[in-house]
Amino acid sequence: MKKYQNLLLLMAVLALVALPLWIVKKPAPGPDGSQAGIFAGADDKARDMVGSIAPGYKPWAKPLMEPPSGEIGSLLFALQAALGAGFIGYYLGVSTTRAKMRRELDKEARC
Amino acid sequence: MHIMEGFLPVQHAIGWSVASSPFVAYGLHSINKRFREQPEQRMLLGVAAAFTFVLSALKLPSVTGSCSHPTGTGLGAILFGPTAMAPIGAVVLMFQAILLAHGGLTTLGANIFSMAIVGPFAAAAIYRLARTARLPFGFSIFLAASLADLLTYITTSAQLALAFPDPSGGFAASFAKFAGVFAFTQIPLAISEGLLTVVVMNSLVRFNARELQQMKVTTAQELKA
Numbered sequence: 001m002k003k004y005q006n007l008l009l010l011m012a013v014l015a016l017v018a019l020p021l022w023i024v025k026k027p028a029p030g031p032d033g034s035q036a037g038i039f040a041g042a043d044d045k046a047r048d049m050v051g052s053i054a055p056g057y058k059p060w061a062k063p064l065m066e067p068p069s070g071e072i073g074s075l076l077f078a079l080q081a082a083l084g085a086g087f088i089g090y091y092l093g094v095s096t097t098r099a100k101m102r103r104e105l106d107k108e109a110r111c
Numbered sequence: 112m113h114i115m116e117g118f119l120p121v122q123h124a125i126g127w128s129v130a131s132s133p134f135v136a137y138g139l140h141s142i143n144k145r146f147r148e149q150p151e152q153r154m155l156l157g158v159a160a161a162f163t164f165v166l167s168a169l170k171l172p173s174v175t176g177s178c179s180h181p182t183g184t185g186l187g188a189i190l191f192g193p194t195a196m197a198p199i200g201a202v203v204l205m206f207q208a209i210l211l212a213h214g215g216l217t218t219l220g221a222n223i224f225s226m227a228i229v230g231p232f233a234a235a236a237i238y239r240l241a242r243t244a245r246l247p248f249g250f251s252i253f254l255a256a257s258l259a260d261l262l263t264y265i266t267t268s269a270q271l272a273l274a275f276p277d278p279s280g281g282f283a284a285s286f287a288k289f290a291g292v293f294a295f296t297q298i299p300l301a302i303s304e305g306l307l308t309v310v311v312m313n314s315l316v317r318f319n320a321r322e323l324q325q326m327k328v329t330t331a332q333e334l335k336a
Contacts, residue, residue: 010310024175043213053285059116076210
């Protein structure tokens with residue numbers, strides 16, 4: 001059980017991510033035929049909520065740069081994730097090798 | 112949990128920046144001190160930072176039909192204590208604010224407060240409590256990381272509710288609305304974050320047992336088991 005714990009945990013995460021895609025149905029298009037969005041960002045929803053609570057509020061600052069398109073945006077997000085995952089992978093690789101070498105040294109010392 | 116650029120009134124933006132900056136400054140000081148005393152921990156702090164980088168870039172779908180992302184700050188807070196995560200979270204949020212127009216510089220203080228201060232402090236406190244209550248190691252990690260994630264989003268809801276109280280119901284009504292957007296969406300994501308933190312922690316316990324024991328994350332008996 002302990003041996004497969006990480007595998008099981010990763011499968012649970014995968015299920016948690018996949019389930020909403022399957023359960024949540026796309027809302028019907030509005031009366032004017034506009035397509036209702038699904039799986040929009042919660043941050044955007046909060047922004048719209050500000051608009052409905054305080055309709056008079058005007059944001060007083062704008063982002064310095066905006067990714068010129070959604071594609072460039074996802075490129076930068078992918079880059080962020082890749083850098084992080086690359087480093088974690090490198091560290092785990094170093095650690096497993098080191099642990100293995102330690103074990104082998106112990107074995108030699110005992111012989 | 113990113114409050115968008117310009118979406119906090121000026122006083123709030125300044126207030127949260129003032130509240131966050133001492134944490135970031137003290138965090139930098141404590142990281143420097145740690146590196147001087149134990150330079151071998153540099154790599155592990157890098158792992159904690161990398162984990163935050165990965166998780167906060169993953170926008171995952173939730174059962175509410177919207178997308179949000181985990182924060183990844185629990186791991187570092189459990190390993191290095193909560194103060195170390197304030198500057199790390201600040202770096203991640205700055206990257207997203209400047210390059211991705213995700214969050215903003217005027218709301219940076221507020222976003223640091225929720226993700227890089229409240230979350231890590233909650234994670235460290237919950238982990239200590241769970242260990243004192245003799246809960247198993249993995250379950251303690253899970254509780255700490257997932258509740259920290261959830262509390263980050265509850266903090267964001269409170270920040271927005273403070274800035275934009277409902278005209279009739281005041282803070283409470285507004286908080287309920289924002290929490291409806293953030294907190295419910297976040298529940299499955301918080302569970303995912305908890306599970307992923309346990310996965311990484313399991314690998315660390317297996318291959319870096321000495322370091323973890325040195326950092327008082329695990330006890331000697333557990334490592335033998």
